[in-house]
Amino acid sequence: MTDLSKLLQAKMPLAAWIIDVEQSSVPCCNQAAEALLIGSLNDIKSGQRAIPSELRERLSLHLASLDIGESLPFKWPFTSKDGVEYQVRGSVIALDNARKGLFIEAHPASQVDVVAVSQVDSLLDHHAGLLAQFRSLSFAIFDRHGAFVEASDYFITHFGGIKHVRELFAVSGAANSFIRRLAHQENLFQEIRLATQNGIRWHKIEVSYHPLTNMIYLLTHDIQEERDHEVALYRLNNYDGLTNLPNRNLLYHQLESALINARKRRRQFGLLYLDLDGFKVINDNFGHRVGDELIQRVAERIKESIPSGACLYRLGGDEFVVVLENTHSISELESIAESIMQNASNTYPVAKMEMMITASIGIASYPQHADNVDNLLKNADAAMYRAKSMGHNMCFVYQSSMADNIDAYLTLGGGLRKAIEEEQFILHYQPKIRLPDETVVGAEALIRWIHPELGMISPDQFIPLAEESGLILPLGEWVIRRACRQLQEWRKAGYPDIKLSVNLSSRQFMQADLVDMVEKVLEETGVDSKYFELELTESMLMVDAQQSIEKLHSFRKLGLTLSIDDFGTGYSSLAYLKKFPIQTLKIDRSFIHDLGLDSDNDAIVKATIAMANSLNLKVIAEGVENRAQVDVLNKYHCQEVQGYLFSKPLNSGDFLVYLDSHRAVV
Numbered sequence: 219m220t221d222l223s224k225l226l227q228a229k230m231p232l233a234a235w236i237i238d239v240e241q242s243s244v245p246c247c248n249q250a251a252e253a254l255l256i257g258s259l260n261d262i263k264s265g266q267r268a269i270p271s272e273l274r275e276r277l278s279l280h281l282a283s284l285d286i287g288e289s290l291p292f293k294w295p296f297t298s299k300d301g302v303e304y305q306v307r308g309s310v311i312a313l314d315n316a317r318k319g320l321f322i323e324a325h326p327a328s329q330v331d332v333v334a335v336s337q338v339d340s341l342l343d344h345h346a347g348l349l350a351q352f353r354s355l356s357f358a359i360f361d362r363h364g365a366f367v368e369a370s371d372y373f374i375t376h377f378g379g380i381k382h383v384r385e386l387f388a389v390s391g392a393a394n395s396f397i398r399r400l401a402h403q404e405n406l407f408q409e410i411r412l413a414t415q416n417g418i419r420w421h422k423i424e425v426s427y428h429p430l431t432n433m434i435y436l437l438t439h440d441i442q443e444e445r446d447h448e449v450a451l452y453r454l455n456n457y458d459g460l461t462n463l464p465n466r467n468l469l470y471h472q473l474e475s476a477l478i479n480a481r482k483r484r485r486q487f488g489l490l491y492l493d494l495d496g497f498k499v500i501n502d503n504f505g506h507r508v509g510d511e512l513i514q515r516v517a518e519r520i521k522e523s524i525p526s527g528a529c530l531y532r533l534g535g536d537e538f539v540v541v542l543e544n545t546h547s548i549s550e551l552e553s554i555a556e557s558i559m560q561n562a563s564n565t566y567p568v569a570k571m572e573m574m575i576t577a578s579i580g581i582a583s584y585p586q587h588a589d590n591v592d593n594l595l596k597n598a599d600a601a602m603y604r605a606k607s608m609g610h611n612m613c614f615v616y617q618s619s620m621a622d623n624i625d626a627y628l629t630l631g632g633g634l635r636k637a638i639e640e641e642q643f644i645l646h647y648q649p650k651i652r653l654p655d656e657t658v659v660g661a662e663a664l665i666r667w668i669h670p671e672l673g674m675i676s677p678d679q680f681i682p683l684a685e686e687s688g689l690i691l692p693l694g695e696w697v698i699r700r701a702c703r704q705l706q707e708w709r710k711a712g713y714p715d716i717k718l719s720v721n722l723s724s725r726q727f728m729q730a731d732l733v734d735m736v737e738k739v740l741e742e743t744g745v746d747s748k749y750f751e752l753e754l755t756e757s758m759l760m761v762d763a764q765q766s767i768e769k770l771h772s773f774r775k776l777g778l779t780l781s782i783d784d785f786g787t788g789y790s791s792l793a794y795l796k797k798f799p800i801q802t803l804k805i806d807r808s809f810i811h812d813l814g815l816d817s818d819n820d821a822i823v824k825a826t827i828a829m830a831n832s833l834n835l836k837v838i839a840e841g842v843e844n845r846a847q848v849d850v851l852n853k854y855h856c857q858e859v860q861g862y863l864f865s866k867p868l869n870s871g872d873f874l875v876y877l878d879s880h881r882a883v884v
């Protein structure tokens with residue numbers, strides 16, 4: 219084995235000092251160092267006590283910040299024998315703890331090495347100890363053709379008996395480039411993968427070629443553990459722990475690069491924004507462990523459903539994004555979305571159960587729908603919410619007309635959240651009039667937002683925003699609670715019992731715990747459920763007819779009445795409606811508008827009322843604005859009407875005044 223003490227003395231063309239930094243002394247230095255005792259380096263001679271305090275401080279500083287085997291660049295000015303000012307350059311390398319180190323430096327004319335350590339008891343003991351430490355460095359010498367000459371014990375244990383420097387490299391290309399650079403007598407300092415006895419590992423290497431000996435001096439430091447930590451940290455920052463899918467960070471990176479590519483090559487790329495329907499219910503009912511397992515299975519299923527070039531990301535919760543580069547058309551994106559929805563909706567064996575879940579997907583494409591990453595994501599997200607509000611298991615392609623809503627969402631959306639917290643809403647009540655005696659028998663509760671700056675905002679403006687942001691759930695609950703409290707207040711004030719209806723939005727109707735919530739509010743307020751009515755639209759019910767039927771039966775069990783709003787605008791037939799346990803049909807105002815003016819329209823209204831009566835359903839006509847309409851409706855035996863002819867929606871005070879003057883005489 220090489221005796222590095224000899225190496226230090228004889229073979230190294232470098233001047234080398236062993237410096238006890240703590241004692242500020244120089245236990246020894248080699249022959250080359252003796253020959254270079256010039257200028258400020260003159261103070262650093264063998265057996266010398268007290269090195270220059272500035273040098274000592276700087277060495278201490280360097281050594282203190284280093285771990286074993288680590289190095290730092292070091293500069294020190296000195297003047298040569300012939301009076302030339304030089305800047306010594308090299309690096310400090312720690313030996314066995316942060317306070318002991320090896321310092322190698324070079325200047326233009328020759329090379330200078332300094333070994334610096336601290337905490338030495340005696341010079342002699344110290345000398346032996348230092349050499350042992352030096353031996354523990356991974357250090358080797360090669361001739362200028364790369365043939366092995368000598369190495370430290372540690373080097374040989376770590377890399378094995380090698381004959382040529384080439385054998386160190388994991389990749390032949392790296393070896394070639396290394397040898398090429400050495401041929402140009404370049405000094406190297408780099409991080410590279412080397413082949414060790416324990417496999418390929420990352421190393422920091424420091425190489426210098428010395429023309430005096432024609433030798434290559436190589437110092438290596440194994441940094442595989444640091445690299446492993448870096449990789450672990452990278453994974454933590456960029457991958458989702460549950461599914462191992464790349465996360466939002468990597469999504470942004472890929473989208474940015476997809477955008478650059480698409481711009482450069484004038485290509486398209488697409489984005490599918492995916493959210494599972496009703497995942498919260500599974501989490502709430504079966505626990506997060508089952509929810510997590512389901513998310514993993516769904517992720518696998520989605521991965522199987524997308525083309526090989528596509529990339530799947532998990533944004534967190536039940537949200538995923540698929541990025542498809544180099545797409546040709548939106549219909550291509552739609553057909554991929556369809557196949558994801560189809561595959562995802564098959565059952566999953568989770569926790570010894572057969573689980574089912576569906577997904578809603580929003581689609582946006584560059585350049586059609588946005589020209590930057592943020593807008594693309596935002597638009598795909600909005601399209602996803604639109605898909606959700608249309609029902610389960612749907613996909614929706616972003617439309618530019620949604621931009622108005624999104625802009626409004628950005629300006630009103632934040633305010634809407636605050637408005638819910640601060641209850642900036644009121645309910646107005648539009649009387650429902652019985653025919654033919656035209657007395658008030660009920661009312662429809664209609665929400666109004668009293669914005670602190672914008673004044674009263676119509677529900678047409680903010681209900682779609684509330685739907686798309688999910689805020690409709692707390693807002694809808696507020697409406698139900700407020701309406702029930704109002705009923706009780708009227709009752710307690712001695713007004714006759716009337717039926718009050720509220721509108722449900724489609725997202726609200728999908729809410730898994732809707733029935734429980736309504737039941738809780740009824741109990742809380744003490745309202746007699748037969749005076750409370752829910753208005754639902756046909757399209758809402760037809761999204762998942764079977765589930766709707768079950769939900770409606772649950773409401774019926776609570777004693778509520780159920781009404782189909784906007785009847786005639788959807789696609790359900792009266793025969794089909796028989797399956798729904800409903801009590802009232804509200805004919806849409808578009809049919810009432812032309813009543814008495816268009817015979818086909820009249821025939822439809824007449825037939826609807828007749829068929830509804832035969833099915834034992836009450837009929838109410840909305841949007842009644844003139845007497846002629848009332849006359850026709852009376853002729854067809856329509857039971858109730860609602861519209862501006864009788865009253866616009868009123869605040870609760872005005873409504874009571876109206877009620878007083880239009881109530882049935884008993």
Ligand SMILES: Nc1nc2c(ncn2[C@@H]2O[C@H](COP(=O)(O)O[C@H]3[C@@H](O)[C@H](n4cnc5c(=O)[nH]c(N)nc54)O[C@@H]3COP(=O)(O)O)[C@@H](O)[C@H]2O)c(=O)[nH]1
Nearest residue numbers: 664665676677678697721722723841842843860861862867
């Ligand atoms: N999910 C919820 N939706 C709600 C709630 N409150 C209201 N809405 C829905 O918003 C839409 C707009 O409502 P609004 O501006 O209140 O308009 C209602 C009436 O003012 C209007 N109306 C009534 N009579 C007439 C009339 O003679 N002519 C005419 N042009 N318009 C009239 O109709 C709206 C009520 O319609 P409908 O619900 O179909 O009975 C509207 O879609 C509301 O449903 C809420 O709390 N939750």
